[in-house]
Amino acid sequence: RKEVEQDPGPFNVPEGATVAFNCTYSNSASQSFFWYRQDCRKEPKLLMSVYSSGNEDGRFTAQLNRASQYISLLIRDSKLSDSATYLCAASNTGGFKTIFGAGTRLFVKA
Amino acid sequence: ETGVTQSPTHLIKTRGQQVTLRCSSQSGHNTVSWYQQALGQGPQFIFQYYREEENGRGNFPPRFSGLQFPNYSSELNVNALELDDSALYLCASSSRIDRTDTQYFGPGTRLTVL
Numbered sequence: 579r580k581e582v583e584q585d586p587g588p589f590n591v592p593e594g595a596t597v598a599f600n601c602t603y604s605n606s607a608s609q610s611f612f613w614y615r616q617d618c619r620k621e622p623k624l625l626m627s628v629y630s631s632g633n634e635d636g637r638f639t640a641q642l643n644r645a646s647q648y649i650s651l652l653i654r655d656s657k658l659s660d661s662a663t664y665l666c667a668a669s670n671t672g673g674f675k676t677i678f679g680a681g682t683r684l685f686v687k688a
Numbered sequence: 689e690t691g692v693t694q695s696p697t698h699l700i701k702t703r704g705q706q707v708t709l710r711c712s713s714q715s716g717h718n719t720v721s722w723y724q725q726a727l728g729q730g731p732q733f734i735f736q737y738y739r740e741e742e743n744g745r746g747n748f749p750p751r752f753s754g755l756q757f758p759n760y761s762s763e764l765n766v767n768a769l770e771l772d773d774s775a776l777y778l779c780a781s782s783s784r785i786d787r788t789d790t791q792y793f794g795p796g797t798r799l800t801v802l
Contacts, residue, residue, distance in 0.1 A: 582730075610789050621778055621793040622731065623690075665730050669789050675744045676721065676780075676791060678730035 601666035692794035713781030
């Protein structure tokens with residue numbers, strides 16, 4: 579079993595839709611969690627850090643459920659520019675090792 | 689932009705050769721992590737350097753080695769290249785000073801092994 583697992587998708591949604599991604603992690607010692615966005619052939623860019631139960635940044639909301647060991651990302655009012663691969667990551671205490679999921683592809687269509 | 693730079697941008701090598709990739713961390717960051725990302729996969733953790741010492745390693749063979757310099761820049765060395773080493777190599781810098789482990793990635797080096 580992979581340490582961090584994501585549904586690879588692709589998710590195909592119309593503009594304006596709300597879409598949710600889930601990510602599960604197996605290492606209960608994981609302390610910090612992240613969502614990154616990666617465009618084709620580019621580096622991952624930090625979208626959100628999730629240190630407690632969750633946080634919100636504009637159209638994006640991330641939630642953490644430690645009991646069930648999953649992280650979610652909700653995107654509201656999807657834009658064409660949201661089309662990308664979304665990576666979730668979990669790191670242990672002190673960030674000695676950060677493990678990434680394989681990513682979820684999102685296509686937002688007009 | 690994150691301020692993390694990598695060189696070279698692209699590289700083509702043949703099987704059995706050796707390669708050195710370079711990374712300059714973001715100003716104020718003292719930790720550098722290296723990742724390998726194959727096509728269609730997430731980044732795979734290779735190792736992390738903090739205070740010029742390896743501080744955590746993923747499931748990669750010893751022919752993957754690295755260095756960190758006093759200015760916190762870092763090198764990734766790969767010996768005896770194999771075809772499967774073809775990938776995007778990413779470095780990410782972070783700061784232990786403020787106890788966060790948020791990592792910021794450089795643009796990557798795309799390595800092709802023929």
